[in-house]
Amino acid sequence: MSDLVRMSVTMERELYDRLEALLAGGPGANRSEFIRDLVRERLARDAWKNNEEAVGTITLVYDHEARDLAQKLTHLQHHHHDEILATTHVHLTEELCVEMIMVRGRASEIEGLAESLRANKGVLHAAVSIGSTGKRLRPARKHGAAPHHHHGHG
Known part of the structure; x- marks a missing residue:
């Protein structure tokens, strides 16, 4: 402790x-x-x-019927695959979609990605929610003091 x-x-x-x-x-x-x-x-x-590593979520609400928008958004996401951890896509109405994009990287990279996504015609709302990687939020552990951490995957 x-x-x-x-x-x-x-x-x-x-x-x-x-x-x-x-x-x-x-x-x-x-x-x-x-x-x-x-x-x-x-x-x-x-x-x-301070532009340190962070995690966050970019939330987009967009009109999926806007010309070529889905392809542009997908292309941008592939271009930023190093920052994007996961995405969730939900159909809000017949025309509107919301996409939550979980990201990790320097604050400037995350903001840049959000701006690139926001700039597309048909994107009605874009918001960034920031979070911490947790690295600076807990006391440093002495080498070898931490137990092995398992999530139980496979």
């Missing part, structure tokens, strides 16, 4: 009361975990700002 550090936080009573109300509404949340989550969120945003 990592070394824990106890700290004190000072805030206005109204802000404290709002924090307590937030925690009371969540399952099993406590102040320490809430603060840890805020720090992790900030580290993930900073990694994105």
Whole structure:
């Protein structure tokens, strides 16, 4: 287990009361975990700002009847196969589709891919959701201390 550090936080009573109300509404949340989550969120945003490796999702809503759009989107995705981990395609209506593209790479690469996809006529909405690879979010382990990790695939 990592070394824990106890700290004190000072805030206005109204802000404290709002924090307590937030925690009371969540399952099993406590102040320490809430603060840890805020720090992790900030580290993930900073990694994105600093163009470090990140994971994310690009969500596209588009008109699949737009001329050659499906082929253009597929071509772009093949061109960026190093960044794209997986895609999910859903038919929203007879004309509209949503595609969720899970990506991994430097923030600039992910943003560039999103912009390339967004620029196509017929793409009605494109959004990027950022996430962390987790590398900076947990304490470093001593060499050989981590147990083997298995997902049970095959």
